[in-house]
Amino acid sequence: MQKAGSSAADQLAEFERRYSRRGLLVRYARGRVKNFGNRQIMTFSGGFALALTEGPVTGGAAVLIALFGELVDCLFLSRLPRLLESGFGIRKLLVISTVTAAVQALTIVACVLMAWFGDQSGLSPLFTIAFLAGASINAGLVLPFHRSAGTVRLIAYALATAFIFFFDALNAPRIDSVHFLNAGGTAMLGFMVALFLSFVNRGFETHRKTTLRLIEQGQDLMRHQKEAQQLSLVARNANDSVIMSDANGRIVWTNEAFSRITGYSAAEARGRLPAELLNGPETDLATSNAITAALMSGKPFRGEIQNLTKDGQPIWMDVNMVPIVDSDGNIEMTVAVERDITSGKIHEQELAAAREAAEEGARVKADFLATMSHEIRTPMNGVVGMADLLSETRLNTEQKEYVDTIKNSAAALLAIINDVLDLSRLDANKMTVHPVDFDLFACISETVRLIRPQAQHKGLKLTLKTLSEVPDLVNADNGRLRQVLINLLGNAVKFTETGGVDLRLSVEDTDLGHIATIEVEDTGIGIPAEKLEHVFERFSQAEADTTRAYGGTGLGLAISRELVGLMGGRLTVESTLGRGSCFTLRLPLGLPDRTGGSGSRPVIAPRHRALLQGRVVLVADDNRINRLLIAKFLADLPVRLEFACNGQEAVDMAVRLAPDIVFMDMSMPQMSGVEATRLIRGNNGAHPPIVALTANAYDSDRKTCLDAGMNDFLSKPIGRSELVSCLLAHLNGPASATEEHRSA
Numbered sequence: 159m160q161k162a163g164s165s166a167a168d169q170l171a172e173f174e175r176r177y178s179r180r181g182l183l184v185r186y187a188r189g190r191v192k193n194f195g196n197r198q199i200m201t202f203s204g205g206f207a208l209a210l211t212e213g214p215v216t217g218g219a220a221v222l223i224a225l226f227g228e229l230v231d232c233l234f235l236s237r238l239p240r241l242l243e244s245g246f247g248i249r250k251l252l253v254i255s256t257v258t259a260a261v262q263a264l265t266i267v268a269c270v271l272m273a274w275f276g277d278q279s280g281l282s283p284l285f286t287i288a289f290l291a292g293a294s295i296n297a298g299l300v301l302p303f304h305r306s307a308g309t310v311r312l313i314a315y316a317l318a319t320a321f322i323f324f325f326d327a328l329n330a331p332r333i334d335s336v337h338f339l340n341a342g343g344t345a346m347l348g349f350m351v352a353l354f355l356s357f358v359n360r361g362f363e364t365h366r367k368t369t370l371r372l373i374e375q376g377q378d379l380m381r382h383q384k385e386a387q388q389l390s391l392v393a394r395n396a397n398d399s400v401i402m403s404d405a406n407g408r409i410v411w412t413n414e415a416f417s418r419i420t421g422y423s424a425a426e427a428r429g430r431l432p433a434e435l436l437n438g439p440e441t442d443l444a445t446s447n448a449i450t451a452a453l454m455s456g457k458p459f460r461g462e463i464q465n466l467t468k469d470g471q472p473i474w475m476d477v478n479m480v481p482i483v484d485s486d487g488n489i490e491m492t493v494a495v496e497r498d499i500t501s502g503k504i505h506e507q508e509l510a511a512a513r514e515a516a517e518e519g520a521r522v523k524a525d526f527l528a529t530m531s532h533e534i535r536t537p538m539n540g541v542v543g544m545a546d547l548l549s550e551t552r553l554n555t556e557q558k559e560y561v562d563t564i565k566n567s568a569a570a571l572l573a574i575i576n577d578v579l580d581l582s583r584l585d586a587n588k589m590t591v592h593p594v595d596f597d598l599f600a601c602i603s604e605t606v607r608l609i610r611p612q613a614q615h616k617g618l619k620l621t622l623k624t625l626s627e628v629p630d631l632v633n634a635d636n637g638r639l640r641q642v643l644i645n646l647l648g649n650a651v652k653f654t655e656t657g658g659v660d661l662r663l664s665v666e667d668t669d670l671g672h673i674a675t676i677e678v679e680d681t682g683i684g685i686p687a688e689k690l691e692h693v694f695e696r697f698s699q700a701e702a703d704t705t706r707a708y709g710g711t712g713l714g715l716a717i718s719r720e721l722v723g724l725m726g727g728r729l730t731v732e733s734t735l736g737r738g739s740c741f742t743l744r745l746p747l748g749l750p751d752r753t754g755g756s757g758s759r760p761v762i763a764p765r766h767r768a769l770l771q772g773r774v775v776l777v778a779d780d781n782r783i784n785r786l787l788i789a790k791f792l793a794d795l796p797v798r799l800e801f802a803c804n805g806q807e808a809v810d811m812a813v814r815l816a817p818d819i820v821f822m823d824m825s826m827p828q829m830s831g832v833e834a835t836r837l838i839r840g841n842n843g844a845h846p847p848i849v850a851l852t853a854n855a856y857d858s859d860r861k862t863c864l865d866a867g868m869n870d871f872l873s874k875p876i877g878r879s880e881l882v883s884c885l886l887a888h889l890n891g892p893a894s895a896t897e898e899h900r901s902a
């Protein structure tokens with residue numbers, strides 16, 4: 159290949175060398191020198207003729223004169239190639255060789271004149287004219303090689319001819335027909351010489367051009383051959399399988415990769431249809447049809463298809479098929495390049511299976527947590543409620559301490575359950591925020607009040623300072639804000655032994671609402687600098703040794719940060735070990751949506767008792783303890799309490815008693831609370847507010863209840879004040895509930 163390519167280049171170089179000005183000059187010189195002997199045949203023939211007619215002296219003189227001219231010219235020309243090589247300028251050599259050509263032409267002219275004016279030879283002009291014609295042809299033949307040398311010779315011979323006729327006419331007594339015939343004959347001969355020379359010169363030019371074209375075509379051909387060979391090399395050695403099929407789709411050529419992948423040799427494949435050879439029962443019919451349709455319409459096809467190897471193994475191929483069409487648009491052949499993507503496919507399938515398994519795992523985990531939390535919350539409802547009721551009875555100090563311990567332990571257990579449940583919601587992206595209008599200052603001061611007993615118990619000062627104006631109402635998820643603040647304040651009190659905890663609140667106004675900055679600063683144990691960011695990680699405690707003494711799960715801050723993130727805010731910390739920490743919460747708050755209900759719930763006031771007078775409250779719960787608890791919680795209210803033990807009973811009683819409000823447990827035997835609610839809502843009778851009572855605390859449960867037609871949602875364990883607030887909110891209407899809350 160390499161050789162063929164370089165020989166084409168050599169040919170072109172040789173051509174350029176031969177046809178350059180320099181090449182032509184050298185060829186002229188060598189040609190003249192080489193043909194020196196041939197030309198002397200003419201010299202000696204002419205000299206011999208003159209010797210016969212004019213005598214040996216004239217003949218010998220003519221030969222010597224002609225030889226002199228030839229020698230001057232040829233001696234120089236024989237040295238010319240070497241002069242060129244030694245660096246002599248080409249222009250100078252052209253001029254000198256033109257001069258020597260002129261000298262040689264003049265010697266010929268001299269011989270011609272000797273013949274013309276000779277006594278005997280002058281009688282017949284044929285000898286002279288023929289001699290001149292021969293010399294002209296000789297001079298003209300070298301014109302393409304050395305234009306000026308040829309031209310100067312032709313001029314000399316033409317002038318000599320003209321001079322002869324002119325002189326002859328001048329000296330003749332009169333111009334007769336012989337003169338005219340001689341002149342006419344000479345002119346015709348001259349014309350023929352000119353024609354012949356022009357033909358020869360055109361032939362030379364045509365030859366030059368043809369040679370060049372052939373060389374160039376040869377080069378193109380070789381380039382194409384080289385490309386074709388390279389392409390065939392690529393196809394042969396490609397890692398992908400290459401199949402060439404004829405217009406009827408039958409295989410004409412396959413490469414080695416095809417045999418390696420499919421197990422079929424090229425000979426076995428030749429003449430077969432790819433589909434009959436490779437398609438198996440698993441091959442997707444739609445893809446197979448798409449390939450056939452693309453082939454019929456002469457369009458390319460790209461896609462994945464499952465094939466079978468010779469020994470029946472399924473393989474996945476990425477097929478790239480291109481039809482080759484002729485100038486009339488008919489398909490000449492099809493080239494298919496197919497890549498074995500079996501391992502990629504298997505990997506893809508394994509990944510999909512792994513993803514499905516992981517999703518299934520997450521689902522199972524979430525379900526498990528939901529079930530566990532439900533199962534734990536239901537008995538906890540009994541524990542917390544009963545402890546609440548017990549603490550309201552007359553108890554001695556020791557009994558009071560026991561009850562308090564039960565309440566604290568239950569609260570701690572519930573906090574852990576809530577944290578774990580929150581985490582599982584966050585992981586499953588099921589956590590949503592529920593913004594409501596609420597009183598920001600009231601929310602924060604209530605939270606501070608909640609934590610104050612713990613602070614006082616440790617002898618710590620807990621203060622709340624506002625550093626700016628605080629709007630009356632803002633819009634955000636007050637429940638989640640309270641949860642975060644309880645965590646921050648709880649930690650601050652937990653990790654501080656002396657000094658106190660400050661909560662500072664400031665609110666900036668923006669066009670879209672407000673931004674609250676809440677700082678919780680303590681004078682406690684502090685956090686080492688390198689642990690600062692780790693405290694926001696799950697199950698992470700700053701210094702296990704120190705903090706173990708304080709208890710905790712290491713979940714609170716992780717949940718708080720994610721909750722704050724969900725609400726569009728940021729939670730950061732600064733701390734000095736041994737001196738205290740400051741947690742900063744920046745939270746965007748919306749402007750109040752005054753059409754919405756209040757997020758805060760009222761507490762019972764004596765003047766509302768009249769409004770509750772004689773109202774019928776239906777409670778549907780299959781759990782006896784829960785029914786007992788609610789009965790106790792509402793015992794001092796002037797309402798009429800009715801109980802249903804399952805969904806069907808609840809529906810019947812809702813029709814029969816037309817209650818003012820229904821508290822409905824979600825999961826009950828025979829008929830669930832959700833189903834019972836749907837039936838009640840489907841009835842034509844009264845439509846009391848229905849409030850779900852449930853240990854299922856997911857947002858999706860809340861949605862199910864509301865979709866079934868319930869109005870509100872209380873999650874177990876339910877506290878007394880929460881239940882009473884809910885009752886008031888629904889029986890009195892939200893406006894009066896808010897009024898009550900603000901006056902409380």
Ligand code: ADP
Nearest residue numbers: 649650653693699700705710711712713714715
């Ligand atoms: P827990 O308090 O249940 O361990 P948190 O996520 O609320 O979990 O806190 C994680 C860790 O951050 C704590 O264990 C403690 O090491 C550190 N920490 C949190 N708040 C404070 C604080 N106010 N002062 C010192 N360390 C704190």
